[in-house]
Amino acid sequence: MVCPDSFKGSLTATEAAQSIARGIRRVLPTAEVEPIPLADGGEGTLEVLLTVLGGEKKGLWVTGPLGDPVWAEYGVLASGQLALLELAQVAGLTLVPPEQRDPTRTTTYGLGELLRAVCQEPIPEIWLGLGGSATVDGGSGMAQALGYQLLDAAGDAIGWGGGELARLDRIQPPAHRIWQGKRIRGLCDVQNPLTGPLGAAAVFGPQKGATPLQVQQLDQALGHWATRVERDLGRTVDRIPGAGAAGGVGAGLVAFLGATLESGIHLLWQQASLQERIQHCDLIVTGEGRLDEQSSMGKVVGGVLAQAILAQKPLLILCGQATSAARAELATYPIPIHIGVICGDPLNLAEQERIPDEAEAQRQASLYLEQLTAQKFQELLQPGLESTKV
Numbered sequence: 001m002v003c004p005d006s007f008k009g010s011l012t013a014t015e016a017a018q019s020i021a022r023g024i025r026r027v028l029p030t031a032e033v034e035p036i037p038l039a040d041g042g043e044g045t046l047e048v049l050l051t052v053l054g055g056e057k058k059g060l061w062v063t064g065p066l067g068d069p070v071w072a073e074y075g076v077l078a079s080g081q082l083a084l085l086e087l088a089q090v091a092g093l094t095l096v097p098p099e100q101r102d103p104t105r106t107t108t109y110g111l112g113e114l115l116r117a118v119c120q121e122p123i124p125e126i127w128l129g130l131g132g133s134a135t136v137d138g139g140s141g142m143a144q145a146l147g148y149q150l151l152d153a154a155g156d157a158i159g160w161g162g163g164e165l166a167r168l169d170r171i172q173p174p175a176h177r178i179w180q181g182k183r184i185r186g187l188c189d190v191q192n193p194l195t196g197p198l199g200a201a202a203v204f205g206p207q208k209g210a211t212p213l214q215v216q217q218l219d220q221a222l223g224h225w226a227t228r229v230e231r232d233l234g235r236t237v238d239r240i241p242g243a244g245a246a247g248g249v250g251a252g253l254v255a256f257l258g259a260t261l262e263s264g265i266h267l268l269w270q271q272a273s274l275q276e277r278i279q280h281c282d283l284i285v286t287g288e289g290r291l292d293e294q295s296s297m298g299k300v301v302g303g304v305l306a307q308a309i310l311a312q313k314p315l316l317i318l319c320g321q322a323t324s325a326a327r328a329e330l331a332t333y334p335i336p337i338h339i340g341v342i343c344g345d346p347l348n349l350a351e352q353e354r355i356p357d358e359a360e361a362q363r364q365a366s367l368y369l370e371q372l373t374a375q376k377f378q379e380l381l382q383p384g385l386e387s388t389k390v
Contacts, residue, residue: 001281002035003274005300006044007289007320008132009094010365013037013044013300014051019366020285020318023373027381034281036272038300041187041245041264042131043094046086049127050075052272055084060117062110063145065091065134066100067160072114076123083123087246088132090114091141093208096134101209103136103201103218104163108249112145115257119178126182128253129264130246131189134208136162136201136218138194138225139252147174148256162201162247163214165221171232179257186253187264190298192244194237194251195223200244208247222248229255242298265303278311283380285373287318291326291339309335316340316380318372320361340376342368 002024004016011019017035024033039045050057055077064070075084088094090110093101111128118126135141140150141160149172150158158164192198201210201218210218225248226238235255237243242261243251253259269275278284286304288295296302301317308315314336322341330337343361361368 001274001278001283002033002285003038003300003304004285004287004318005038005040007287007365007369008043010289010320010362011369013039013048015366016287016369019369020287020373023370024285024377026370026374027377034277036274036277038265038268038286038304039129040131040189040268040298040300040303041129042189043086043088043092045129045131045187045264046073046075046084046089048268049084049129049271052268053082053084054078060114062090062113063107064095064110065106065108066096067107070095070110072110074114074118076121080122081124083118083121083126084129085114085118085126086129087111087249088129091133091135093132093134096209098209101134102214103134103161103205103208103210103247104214105161106135106137106208107141107160108133108135108137108139108252109141109145109160111139111249112142115142116146116178119182124182126184127187127267128184128259129187130249131264133246133249135249136205136208136210136222136247138162138165138222138248139256140165140225142249142252143256146178146256147176148172162218162221165225166217168225168228171228173233184253184257184259185267186242186245186250186259186261187267188242188245188250188261188298189264190245190294191241193239193241194226194243194248195219198244200248203244204247226251263298263303265298265300269303269307275307278307278313281313283316284308284313285316285318287369289320291317291319291322291341293323293325293329295326296329305333305337309333314338316376318369318376320365321358338376338380340372342372
């Protein structure tokens with residue numbers, strides 16, 4: 001079974017699965033390879049879910065994270081009973097040039113516009129993939145697009161972005177709630193709380209462009225926002241697992257829409273009936289762009305690892321980069337786990353055969369992933385290696 005996540009910035013999950021399958025067949029041309037691209041709620045979730053569940057795409061223009069219009073797509077199952085949305089389509093980090101990344105300003109307003117369009121259809125259930133966002137606004141922009149009034153002490157509406165949450169004095173719900181009666185499920189790829197050292201700002205703010213001072217300001221602003229949510233909406237959201245997903249959109253979905261938060265990879269695993277299919281395979285192959293300490297915390301690799309342990313199947317993890325901490329953690333698990341890495345450290349003699357240039361590795365990720373797969377399968381065919389960890 002070949003069950004990779006996307007290699008962010010390089011390959012979709014489907015492309016990664018195809019590259020891995022080609023690499024396997026270089027060494028084992030008669031092997032039965034079952035490609036099952038996966039996602040955990042982040043970028044690529046819509047594509048993967050539509051592949052698994054079937055349906056069609058629709059699209060519309062909405063407000064992007066910087067206020068410019070962006071084209072956003074969503075999926076509707078053939079039954080008409082379920083809509084599939086992806087936050088990265090409307091507020092993704094890839095929509096913001098690196099020099100313009102500033103989560104004190106970026107907004108989820110477009111997500112509210114997308115939800116408004118979907119809620120006008122007679123669809124009883126909505127799944128929203130969280131992850132890959134450029135925002136740390138607690139879903140406040142989404143709420144404003146859905147009719148919530150977020151007011152300062154003078155009674156004026158606050159602006160867009162996480163920085164504006166510090167000015168929030170009161171929250172006034174809309175008279176007409178277009179989402180009323182619909183079941184909304186947020187698919188999380190992390191379990192982080194809203195605030196604190198493991199919160200949305202501290203952990204994810206820097207990768208979205210926040211400076212150390214802005215991280216501190218955003219964390220305080222989210223905490224202030226949570227107190228207003230509890231007072232005005234009657235919902236306590238700060239400590240909910242997954243509340244910090246997508247810059248606090250996890251908490252925002254619960255606060256503003258009464259949504260539930262669930263593990264994206266677990267839900268997808270169930271929908272694809274992978275628990276039954278895994279029993280018939282000899283080896284599971286998964287992968288992602290960067291294997292690090294977060295990989296086992298709600299990500300695709302962590303979800304596949306958990307299922308491999310339950311089924312007592314050996315696992316091969318292929319990635320662009322891997323941290324030493326992640327390697328050390330994987331060595332503690334009770335199944336054979338093998339790791340292959342495309343991009344090595346040029347200062348490490350043991351890794352000098354790998355591609356040292358990250359940009360080069362990303363440019364030709366498909367080729368290098370195929371080559372790495374073939375190399376690892378040649379190694380796995382060596383006598384005695386099938387029961388070892390590398």
